[in-house]
Amino acid sequence: MKPFAYIIAVILAATACQGSGQGRISYVPDTTALNGAFEIYREPTIAHRRFKHADIEPLILKRKGTGIFDVTQLGVSVLKKPIYQLTYGRGAKKVMLWSQMHGNEPTATMALMDLFNFLEGEGDGMDSIRSLLKTETSLYFIPMLNPDGADVYTRRNAMDIDLNRDARAGATVEGRLLIQAAKTVQPDYGFNLHDMNIYYNVPGTPNPATIALLAPAYNEKREINEVRADAMKIAAGINRLLQGYIPNGVAKYDDTYSPRSFGDNFQSWGASTVLIESGGYRGDPEKQFIRKLNFIIILNSLIEIAQGSFHQYSIAEYEGIPFSASQLSDVVLRHVGVSRDSIDYKIDLSVNRNEQTDDRNYYVQSHIADVGDLQEVYGYDELDAEGYHFMQGRIHPRIVNSVDEISPEQAMDFLRQGYHAVQVAKMPENRHHQLPLIMFYQRKPLAASPSLGSAANFFLARDGKPAYAVINGYLIDLSAQKQPQNLKNYIF
Numbered sequence: 001m002k003p004f005a006y007i008i009a010v011i012l013a014a015t016a017c018q019g020s021g022q023g024r025i026s027y028v029p030d031t032t033a034l035n036g037a038f039e040i041y042r043e044p045t046i047a048h049r050r051f052k053h054a055d056i057e058p059l060i061l062k063r064k065g066t067g068i069f070d071v072t073q074l075g076v077s078v079l080k081k082p083i084y085q086l087t088y089g090r091g092a093k094k095v096m097l098w099s100q101m102h103g104n105e106p107t108a109t110m111a112l113m114d115l116f117n118f119l120e121g122e123g124d125g126m127d128s129i130r131s132l133l134k135t136e137t138s139l140y141f142i143p144m145l146n147p148d149g150a151d152v153y154t155r156r157n158a159m160d161i162d163l164n165r166d167a168r169a170g171a172t173v174e175g176r177l178l179i180q181a182a183k184t185v186q187p188d189y190g191f192n193l194h195d196m197n198i199y200y201n202v203p204g205t206p207n208p209a210t211i212a213l214l215a216p217a218y219n220e221k222r223e224i225n226e227v228r229a230d231a232m233k234i235a236a237g238i239n240r241l242l243q244g245y246i247p248n249g250v251a252k253y254d255d256t257y258s259p260r261s262f263g264d265n266f267q268s269w270g271a272s273t274v275l276i277e278s279g280g281y282r283g284d285p286e287k288q289f290i291r292k293l294n295f296i297i298i299l300n301s302l303i304e305i306a307q308g309s310f311h312q313y314s315i316a317e318y319e320g321i322p323f324s325a326s327q328l329s330d331v332v333l334r335h336v337g338v339s340r341d342s343i344d345y346k347i348d349l350s351v352n353r354n355e356q357t358d359d360r361n362y363y364v365q366s367h368i369a370d371v372g373d374l375q376e377v378y379g380y381d382e383l384d385a386e387g388y389h390f391m392q393g394r395i396h397p398r399i400v401n402s403v404d405e406i407s408p409e410q411a412m413d414f415l416r417q418g419y420h421a422v423q424v425a426k427m428p429e430n431r432h433h434q435l436p437l438i439m440f441y442q443r444k445p446l447a448a449s450p451s452l453g454s455a456a457n458f459f460l461a462r463d464g465k466p467a468y469a470v471i472n473g474y475l476i477d478l479s480a481q482k483q484p485q486n487l488k489n490y491i492f
């Protein structure tokens with residue numbers, strides 16, 4: 001693969017000046033090569049967030065005995081699922097990376113599978129990276145530390161304990177495995193890989209905090225020793241690289257000292273540890289773009305650690321990253337006209353869609369999250385509804401046998417006529433559907449109301465005519481010819 005040949009030159013140049021000691025290595029990540037590496041090595045068997053332990057176990061076990069990774073079983077989870085460690089390289093700088101200690105935070109696990117594919121590759125113009133990593137670092141990967149939580153897509157483990165609040169007590173089986181691994185390896189660097197709520201934003205902007213970074217504190221006073229300083233520099237490098245992909249889309253995670261958490265403890269045990277939190281990104285519900293960002297920043301950080309080039313970044317640069325805010329919603333509607341109790345008024349409405357897991361799939365249940373003056377709230381989708389009025393929908397008189405009886409075009413016509421719900425005569429086995437309608441069997445939808453917590457099913461009308469529909473929290477423009485895509489709706 002010729003396009004990547006020049007990354008060798010960049011890395012060799014960077015390594016050459018390393019002798020000068022105090023790390024003023026001017027290494028510039030080669031994003032063309034990093035992007036290309038992701039496209040080539042993306043693990044094709046995982047394409048959405050609700051994969052399970054059984055999906056990644058074969059991807060780990062197939063590496064046993066290939067001579068590239070050492071694969072060891074650290075132990076088993078509460079429900080007896082094996083937890084593995086994959087080791088790569090024979091270098092002096094020891095790096096430990098663990099993912100998905102919260103079961104419903106899978107983005108980095110996907111990226112680690114991609115990274116394993118990359119590390120196994122050869123003859124693609126990127127062998128110089130592999131030999132750099134192999135000679136300078138020893139990498140200890142622990143993917144999916146919480147397989148029981150992952151399999152039912154919950155944060156906590158099967159003992160109902162939050163693993164990331166168990167670093168001090170060591171009460172959980174899985175937490176103890178990580179403590180033991182850290183004691184055995186004594187890593188110099190750590191990567192604590194998580195997902196966070198998609199409603200975090202970069203303060204004062206509508207930008208989701210797509211990635212949040214933190215060099216966790218090791219004491220209450222949040223002092224900076226050499227260990228933490230190095231973590232800050234690595235994070236500053238990650239931020240600089242990310243700005244090219246998601247300008248103004250990076251934030252710093254809350255840095256309050258958390259004596260129960262792993263990142264804070266790793267830092268105090270002497271490993272320069274970076275917390276990477278994957279948040280949200282517009283148009284990426286399955287976080288596949290964020291997976292790519294994870295791959296790129298993790299791989300590049302490893303290159304920077306191997307070369308020592310992260311010393312080119314400063315603590316001040318890290319401190320300049322803004323702390324994340326929590327000002328986002330899925331939909332924000334501004335200046336909506338409402339008539340209620342003989343009063344006419346205008347309000348802003350925010351709507352959130354909550355995911356409900358159904359095995360490897362999910363549907364959403366949406367509600368009005370806030371009502372009032374929401375000028376400081378931002379939406380993934382926003383509409384200035386000045387001149388539009390909140391309007392209830394009606395149930396269509398037709399009862400259908402199955403969702404398939406209604407085409408997406410028909411559904412849009414129903415909405416334009418002010419119908420937002422249709423009854424089905426019997427409950428099908430597969431209750432998921434993608435129509436922009438409330439489909440129900442027996443649970444008739446309640447009359448819509450612009451009030452806190454109520455279901456987000458209503459119209460915005462002009463002169464009594466529906467112009468927009470909000471159906472299960474999805475904002476639908478009724479003048480558009482295009483059908484809304486990828487709705488995660490469910491029959492009730």
Ligand SMILES: [Zn+2]
Pocket residue numbers: 102105164194195
């Ligand atoms: Zn987490």
